[in-house]
Each structure stands twice: as C-alpha cells, then as structure tokens.
Amino acid sequence: MSELKINSYVLSELPPEKRRQLIRRVRANNSNVEGVVRGIIDDVQQRGDEALLEHTLRLDGAALTANGIRVSEEEFAAAQEKLDPKLAAALETAIANIRKHHSAQVPQESWMHEVRPGVIAGERWTPIASVGLYVPRGKGSFPSVVAMLCTPAVLAGVPEIAVCTPPGPDGTVDAASLVAARMCGVKTVYKMGGAQAVAALTYGTQSVTPVEKIVGPGNQYVSAAKRLLYGAIDPGTPAGPSESIILCDGSADPELTARELIVEAEHGPDSAALLVTHADEVAAAVVKIIPSLIAKLPPKRRGFVESVMAGYGGIVHTSSLRESLAFVNEWAPEHLRVITESPFELLPRIQHAGEVLLGSNASIPLGNFVIGVNAILPTAGMARSQSCVGVLDFMKRSGFAYVTDEGAAAIAPVAVTLAEYEDFPAHAAAAQYVLDRINR
Known part of the structure; x- marks a missing residue:
C-alpha cells in the first residue's frame, strides 16, 4: 500500500495563486454537466411522467410505473414494520431535538408600529404554499437529511410538502427515510432523484405536483438543474x-x-x-x-x-x-x-x-x-x-400598512415630491389625489 499523502501548507508562505486554490476548493466543470442537465429538464418538461420514468430507469436502474412514482401507504407501513426499533428510537430522539431547536426560529406571525402619527406599518410572516425537499441517495441513505428538512418545513406551516429521493434498483425508498418523513408529519414522498426530479418538481408531471421551492443537498447534476431553473423555481440554499x-x-x-x-x-x-x-x-x-x-x-x-x-x-x-x-x-x-x-x-x-x-x-x-x-x-x-437551513427558508415576509387622514396629510406631499423627481407622473397624481380628497 502506498504511503498516505497529507497536504501541508504554511499559510504565510503560500503564493497568491496557491492560496486562491486553497480557498476555492472543489469547483466542478459545469459546462459539460449543464449540457446534459438541460436536455433532461427539457425532456421532463415536454413528456412528463414518460421522461421521468425513462431517466429513473437509466440513471437509478429502477423500473417504475407512473403509479409507483409516489410512495404508497402500503410502502410506508412496510417500512415501519421493517425498521430496527433501535434505529426508530434514534430517529425519534433526533427529530425531537431538531424540532425543539427549530421551534425557537418560528417568528411572531405579525408585528406593527406607528412610524409617525397616523402612519402604521408592519410585517407579517406566511408559509410558502408548497416545497419540495430533496434527499440524496448517491453514496448512501440519509434519514437524517429527511429530518433536517421536514422538521422546519412542518414548523413553518407549509401546506404542501413533498420529499423526493432516488429509488434503489429494486424500486424502493430507504425504509428509515420513509419512517423519518412520517415522524415529522410529511405524507408525500416521490421516488425520483437527479435533474429529472428537480425538473418534475418545477414543471409538474401527470404524477408529480409542482412546487414553489426546492430545498436540500444534491450532486452536481442536481445543483446544475437548480441553477438552470432559477426563476422558474426558488432553488434554495446551495449545498x-x-x-x-x-x-x-x-x-x-x-x-x-x-x-x-x-x-x-x-x-x-x-x-x-x-x-x-x-x-x-x-x-x-x-x-x-x-x-x-x-x-x-x-x-x-x-x-x-x-x-x-x-x-x-x-x-x-x-x-x-x-x-x-x-x-x-x-x-x-x-x-x-x-x-x-x-x-x-x-x-x-x-x-x-x-x-x-x-x-x-x-x-x-x-x-x-x-x-x-x-x-x-x-x-x-x-x-x-x-x-443554514431553518424555518425561515420555508416562509416569506409581507409588509403591510395603514394610513389615517392625519398621517396621509403629513406624508402624501413627500410622496408627490419624490415621484415628480423620479419622473413618475401617475405616482405623483395618485398621491396628490389622496391629499386632495382629505382636504375636501
């Protein structure tokens, strides 16, 4: 066996280019990957389930049918029955700790204050309507990732939560991951991974409901798909x-x-x-x-x-x-x-x-x-x-305001002045109308 090589750097002696390389660490060659991923995205967008199933067979070795893309109740029950009690207990403990930590992140639903007499402004937090949680499986099975993603999404109050994870060659999903999803309160799990899963969650297929945001780590193909689909979907934290x-x-x-x-x-x-x-x-x-x-x-x-x-x-x-x-x-x-x-x-x-x-x-x-x-x-x-991923990744803020006659009389002239300076005559006229209406 060859001798183990362990890099050693003396920071003060590193040439600038070597230091830049050390800081940059791994950087994938995205050009080839993105070409492949773009083709998969277009295929899934155009052909839906048919393309999703073909790519799942080609890349994951799993021969699924359209009815088998979504994990069934029978599969959830079988996973629960199959799981080692020691592993189930470990998941329960982990999820309880994750829930307790993330509960502290849940924001006050709304707040408001008086900016000046008669001018009330505030903010309100609401959950994202639907999210897809990507759980990789390339180098193993990761029920801990399921717990880390599902728990804050549930605490945020997201109405529609779907986990997607690649199936094994036998067409099944890791039992511990299914049990972890149910422990967290998530009922929808799709057997799909890679760029095809990101495309399916973005555009929807006959069997997959589209979502507003995707959160979770993935390989270079998943990351490339998220980059290419930015704008069509919120790709979440890069991982x-x-x-x-x-x-x-x-x-x-x-x-x-x-x-x-x-x-x-x-x-x-x-x-x-x-x-x-x-x-x-x-x-x-x-x-x-x-x-x-x-x-x-x-x-x-x-x-x-x-x-x-x-x-x-x-x-x-x-x-x-x-x-x-x-x-x-x-x-x-x-x-x-x-x-x-x-x-x-x-x-x-x-x-x-x-x-x-x-x-x-x-x-x-x-x-x-x-x-x-x-x-x-x-x-x-x-x-x-x-x-780091947290409850706020699954929520969004909206500002709100209310203005009394007293408040409008004070701030409408300011709005008129600024609108005229920025050359927005309709803005200026609308603010002036509010002022005139109060003064009538």
Missing part, C-alpha cells in the same frame, strides 16, 4: 460537496482532532477537510494518528479520505490564533469545529461559517444527527452570504 475546518490550539487532544478531521472527508473524494492551527505539536501528532484511523475504515470510505487528504484537505499551519481565525473567515466553511481552550471567546470573532461547533464534545456527527442544529449548510464559501 455542494461536504467540507469542514477543524480549528484548534495547543490544548486540543490530537486523537480527537484527527478523528474530527476525517469525518467530512469520508463523504466523498470531492469533499474538503482542513486542520487549521498554530500549534505545530498538535498538527504533527495528528499527522501521525491519521493513517491508523483511516486504515480501520471500509475500503470505499478509506479511499474517500485518502483522496481528500491529498486533494482538498490537509493541514494549514498558521503563526497565531489570530491568523487562523482570519483564514477561517476567508474560507467560510460549511462545518467549523472549534477545539480550543476558550471556544466561546472565539465565537464573536467567527463571521463566516455554516455552523460552529464549540468545545471538545460538540463533535461534527453530533451536529449532523442529533444536537438539533440544522446540518443542511451552505458550502463552497457560500457561508459568507447564506445561512
């Missing part, structure tokens, strides 16, 4: 290959740090996983420990981690905690694991991260599955402007 930064100082346990470093790396070869530290002794110990940890993984996962350590992962050596924090904010990780002596002191200095897990015990897997924080997070640096 690409998994990534993490482990930020530590000299107080960190090297084995704990090494184990956290390989967590996100086992998702796939295009994942990114970096240890960022000024504690050279910890970094050296981690490098020694990692090979033995990787050796214990199954071959597929071992291959993923090895690819990441030589690709978009490794060790970033800094000169100080200050420099480490600056790099973290520049990189804007999906998952940020802070293993330092005083983690809460660093929290105000962390500006860009999908989630921040503080201290020795807040392991990434705990965040992914059971703490309750949402694990559907922005990737590829999008944490600089995007947020």
